Amino acid sequence: MPWCEPCSRYFAPSAMTTDGACPACGKPIDAPLRRRSSEAPTLRDLSEMSGERAPWHFKLLMAALVAYLGWRIIAPFVD
Numbered sequence: 001m002p003w004c005e006p007c008s009r010y011f012a013p014s015a016m017t018t019d020g021a022c023p024a025c026g027k028p029i030d031a032p033l034r035r036r037s038s039e040a041p042t043l044r045d046l047s048e049m050s051g052e053r054a055p056w057h058f059k060l061l062m063a064a065l066v067a068y069l070g071w072r073i074i075a076p077f078v079d
Helices: 041-049 056-077
Strands: none
Touching: none
């Protein structure tokens, strides 16, 4: 979130002026790149911005869930 040091306040990107300045004092705010509202970010863009990947235990949990649900689908037909 953008932070204005002189005002000691956080601002939503939509609350800043069009040139990226604080609406109260007019000084420029260091903020992430703003997008036009017509450009929705994709999941790939969001993952690249954060630089983080899913942890290994989450991937293991998803693999176990897929295996379990697959077995629940196949089990009634196996005798």
